[in-house]
Amino acid sequence: MEQLEKIGSFKKDHDRLMPGLYESGTQNGVTTWDLRFKKPNAGDFLDMAALHSIEHMLATCLRNSEFGSNIVYFGPMGCRTGFYLLTVGMDRPAVVGLIKREFRRALELDEVPGAKREECGNYREHDLGGAKAECRNYLEILEKA
DSSP states (O other): OOOOOOOOOOOHHHTTTTTTEEEEETTTTEEEEEEEEOOOTOOOOHHHHHHHHHHHHHHHHHSSSSSSEEEEEEEEOTTSEEEEEEEEEOOHHHHHHHHHHHHHHHHSSSOOOTTTTTTOTTOOOOOHHHHHHHHHHHHHHHHHO
């Protein structure tokens, strides 16, 4: 079997990662940001319904912000400890400000965007209240950093 090179994210010692915001690197002009909500391997993971709702809420808010054209992607980590945000043309101060503003905006939503049957491939698995609780927790982490 061919020996595959270990990718960058697997080279990080996940037992040392703490919740926060990390710049993972830039490739082809696209910067990957690690929005780590939970300490890896600590047994506390994002609930699937809340994670799914956060994905819908923040993808919508970020793309509707003044930096919408700088957003390439926002989506969950498979390990359920956070999210990846991919941007172009944004430095750390701009990303931090954007994330704080748009997480606060997401907390004001009365419903999960794109959560109707015709809009979502798993429309029954959403949790607005759980998503808001996780967003509030993450905002507290960013405010302390």
